Amino acid sequence: MKYVAAYALLALNGSQPTEADVKALIESVNGTVDAAKLSAFISVIKGKNIEDVIKAGLTKVGTIGGGAPAAAVAATAPAASKAPEAKKEEPKKEEPKKEEDDFEGAGDLFDF
Numbered sequence: 001m002k003y004v005a006a007y008a009l010l011a012l013n014g015s016q017p018t019e020a021d022v023k024a025l026i027e028s029v030n031g032t033v034d035a036a037k038l039s040a041f042i043s044v045i046k047g048k049n050i051e052d053v054i055k056a057g058l059t060k061v062g063t064i065g066g067g068a069p070a071a072a073v074a075a076t077a078p079a080a081s082k083a084p085e086a087k088k089e090e091p092k093k094e095e096p097k098k099e100e101d102d103f104e105g106a107g108d109l110f111d112f
Contacts, residue, residue, distance in 0.1 A: 003041040007022050007042075008054070016046075018042075022038060
């Protein structure tokens with residue numbers, strides 16, 4: 001994924017980035033480059049218009065699905081209400097949560 005992101009970023013100026021360009025960008029942010037993966041990516045993307053590649057990819061993203069549709073959730077709600085009544089527990093008091101850094105443990109943003 002880091003190769004795709006670096007390539008797309010470099011392609012914003014309208015030129016076709018080379019393998020050396022992508023490698024230099026990734027290494028400039030202290031990223032590591034797997035030469036075989038980068039070469040394979042460049043060979044696939046070489047000669048293609050980045051805008052066309054992105055448009056083709058967007059059509060595939062719509063088929064991935066991100067969760068249960070609202071209709072499916074609504075359909076299961078009546079079944080849940082027919083279940084025998086469970087023993088009611090008193091709500092637990094929540095302890096204040098420690099404020100955490102949103103990016104803690106995120107690692108290298110370009111890793112996939």
